[in-house]
Amino acid sequence: MAGRIALGVDGDRAIQDSRFRENCGRDSNDACLQCNLGDLAFCHGLPASEFRGLMAIQGCIRATPQETLFNEGDPANYLYSPLSGAVKIYKLMADGRRQITGFFFRGDLFGFSPNGLHGYTAEAITMTSLCRFPVAKMEQLYPNAPTLAREVLRRSMIKLAHFHEHTLLLGRKSAPEKLASFLLSLSQRAVERGDSASPVLIPMGRSDVADYLGLTIETVSRTLTKFKVSGLLELPNPSTVALRDPAALRQIADGGF
Amino acid sequence: MAGRIALGVDGDRAIQDSRFRENCGRDSNDACLQCNLGDLAFCHGLPASEFRGLMAIQGCIRATPQETLFNEGDPANYLYSPLSGAVKIYKLMADGRRQITGFFFRGDLFGFSPNGLHGYTAEAITMTSLCRFPVAKMEQLYPNAPTLAREVLRRSMIKLAHFHEHTLLLGRKSAPEKLASFLLSLSQRAVERGDSASPVLIPMGRSDVADYLGLTIETVSRTLTKFKVSGLLELPNPSTVALRDPAALRQIADGGF
DNA sequence: CGCCTCCTTGAAGTGCCTCAAATAATGTGG
């Protein structure tokens, strides 16, 4: 647990200047001592030598709600992996239309770029702490760190698979199908992180959900109340959903209405 | 005999179903002699030793129009790179709704999977010849082929960037914006392959375009005629588009109508 | 020539959006 390392104090200071660029006040060799990711961690399962190489370049930052980690067009200097909290990434159109292309939680990895520039903006949803890896230095590691290189590739392919799924959702699913898919996906990812499946926390607002699903906030809200009235779920508060009938939601999500 | 280069076990049967699983009748050492990809090629720029390793496992197949290369759920044994022709990949819902998630042309690379199974179906649009790489053997190469590993990662990150763009299109763009974006993207990719920018060939049918853009074929057709009437383009035949005013199309694509 | 498939065009319907306002949740200073 974190007692041994003074995260709290530094954390408070970080809030003032709102971001923390140091190594969380820790010695980089100890960087992972308080990392609670376990086998979720990007660095989990690396051979000792590769692990040490990665730890030598790893950093740790915090971000406050709505704080921007990087903007579309910024140099893609880092890969990020949240230790806690939630992050959204999105693209904007000139007239302000927004499409959120991903949410990232504990253990996820984001920041990939094929050309050295970020193609999207990343913004913290809640107070978030993140592990950060400089890509230039990681690339120097790759030739002598095949497991690491494989893991980066694997993570990017996982993201590709998510996009295939999300593309189907955006292009061909109705609003209820979108919402059902979204709630089940949140629930499933919570389970994968070791959290509970059913009272699921929805850390992002309706507006974020809408911009992720290609809907408006009104349609999101209406569809959720429809689900509630149908007894499929409960909404003790706007950011908590209890899935009363996951099987029925699954059927809706897959178009079996 | 093909045993040494370990091509499909179903090689003989494949010929009957109009697919050639041999090395295009060539000796594997000569595999790239007739490859016309040049610097588009996935294997372009590899150090000699890595190149030889890749050539030793490389194979070559052909597919006829509408022929399936693999189905959703099939083991993901190969990465594919078309030498000529065009391929679409798509996901299906239980009721038949379809979302095409990608088109692939000369020099592109597809078939990535994070879990050993294909998450989508791949189908040839036109007569297509493809270079094929067995992923299991490629993975054995990675530790001693860092450039190859990097290139695979780079290609997958390029696909990720495409998905970010396409997600914005599906979630937030209107039908005219979608079509304009699509036509410009086709044109740009043609240029990248060394083809002409303006009389662009559209190898896929309206139904494929619709399922790629999250529209119906009627809307695709109507929008194209609207563009034609506006003088933005010409349609000498359904599968050829001459972009008369690319700048105006660009403005439409980006929401600046 | 006739059949088939693909594309285009027309007319009507609808799911989601837009605009508008009420209600609930959240934060703030006294």
Added chain:
DNA sequence: CCACATTATTTGAGGCACTTCAAGGAGGCG
């Protein structure tokens, strides 16, 4: 801790972009 200000969410009414249903052209091929 409360009154108030602010923001987020929900709910309602009407409109529109795209879909659905239906039919008419336009090649392509035996």
